[in-house]
Amino acid sequence: MAKPKLAVWKFASCDGCQLTLLNCEDELLPLAGQVEIAYFPEATRAVVEGPYDVSLVEGSITTADDLERIQQVRAASRRLITIGACATAGGIQALRNFADVEEFRSVVYAHPEYVETLDRSTPIAAHVPVDFELRGCPIDKHQLLEVLAAEIQGRAPRISSHSVCFECKRRGNVCVTVAHGTPCLGPVTQAGCGALCPSYDRGCYGCFGPQNTPNTASLTTRLRVHGMDEGQVLRVFRTFNAASEVFLRASERHETARTSEEVTP
């Protein structure tokens, strides 16, 4: 059986998720034994022609050129897996969706005419069918290896969509919200990072996007109890997954609330 051909594509992103693949030091050789790394500019200039069996896609769609290129990637890929918050939700760059792109283009850049960009950052799945979305900012190495192993062996990946709290408790952490009063997005966020931040006594930042049954309204009530004002609540939902539907709706509720708070002294 010929080895499956793997391609790694980049759209608007910081490369952190591709680096997660490169950081799989001990596993890279076994991986190279199982797949043909056919297209991975971050790692090698050698290019093997498509079509590809598995494409990993990093980054969001932010330019007119991206819009065309993602169609080509999809057409050349038997399976397309998006990796990271940019590709699955639009990423931190989706903060532009809440702002006037024309305005900051003219303010920020010396030659705004050189900058060609769409006024919104959108996830890959908004443009082409996606076979699996791997969350995280950045993605977790073990989850990536699990997804690749599952692809190679033609089985379902073992990726949970429950809350970070599951992992937090399995790890034996003391809850930072209950024991320290630290606001934490863990209860509404999907597991995958191994409850990294709570393990270091920090609240979860929501890097993996919403869990499968998120209750952001209730969590917001608790964030307020733990001392956040409306503006802070708005901002905690506006990070790497700001444009994911659930966090978007949660933050929008606070935009209205904040406006009325500002108006009503």
Add this chain to the structure above:
Amino acid sequence: MSSDAVGDETPRVTHTGGMAGKSDGQGPADRIIDVPGLQALVDRLIARGYTVIGPTVQSGAIVNAAITSVEELPQGWGDDQDAGHYRLRRRDDEALFGYASGAQSAKPVFFPTEEVLWRGRRTQEGFTVEPDDSAGRDAPYALLGVRSCDLSAIGIHDVVLTGRVHGDVAYAARRAAAFVVAVTCSDPGGTCFCVSMGTGPRPEQGRGAPYDLSLTELLNGGPHRFVVEVASERGADVLDEIGAGPAPAEDVVAGDAVAEEADARMGRHVDTDGLKELLYAAADSPVWDDVATRCLACGNCTAVCPTCFCTSVEDVTDLTGDLAGRTRVWDSCFDADYSWIHGGTVRATTKARYRQWMTHKLGSWIDQFGMSGCVGCGRCVTWCPAAIDITAEAAALRAAAEPDERDAGTLP
């Protein structure tokens, strides 16, 4: 594990209640030890090959950990517990056990969050399952400072995990090897309700899991000391080895008074009268809709509950596919995937999941295992990030049901 260790001791996991003991007042007389005596006890247990697990202070909470010295115990610490709220506080004494239930019970010790069930390897001929000699290999453990509610919870796990057709062998091995030093609660927490559930605050032989020794801490009327109830032969042996003498009669009386005072200071209360029937009749109660607006479906309550035992198995392979394995991990009825069957999730809503949790804990557990699934430790109340209180929800269900029952003539 040293050579004079516990290997020759008879496994003690029992499904039928405690050992012969002094619940009738006829057992061995209580002993007395001071703080150096407690250290001697820890030393003896370590010398016998046990890993001693006791309460410590970590990340602002009482957390069980391996200890070698009584200096690692939370001396002078107490706690404030309320729904969604836990804070350590300084006590005005030097008590070593002056707090209530900690962040976790004994559950993760006997029933780890993840356990390898088997590993297998692809071979020329096919497939081999690697022999599993790991069941309970980490044992033996000696648990120090087990609360009465948690003893009842261990007793429940003994029934649930070893009493079924395919028992949990690793759990059974750990339990059989374990030495248990219980402790009387002197300062119940704000979320404790063991008295409602009939599980505490003082360990009693024949209630819950058997134990070897039970300490009641005394701080007044003499040096810092512990009345020690002897509940097993090996418990007596260990006390003989450290030269623990008989407890003076006034100390025994003082120990009883500690328990009586604790009894009267429960932070919470549940009316268990007809609770199972109430829950069964309340499947469509609007109370579930209300709690679902607050519940985060985060699963913390089931993770901290000392009796919740739900797990799933995860099958993994490595990149080559040559190595495969199956791991049992803690799961929860709050996870959508937990009730996933072909075609979808049975309990798709948070409302259905909260109803499942509470109905199981306080109701259907009784039909399933012959006892309540709640021991009143209060952890699910304290550690719920949404401050949901199972005792308040039980009261709300009762209040919502009562007018109907009056209409139906089932209540006066």
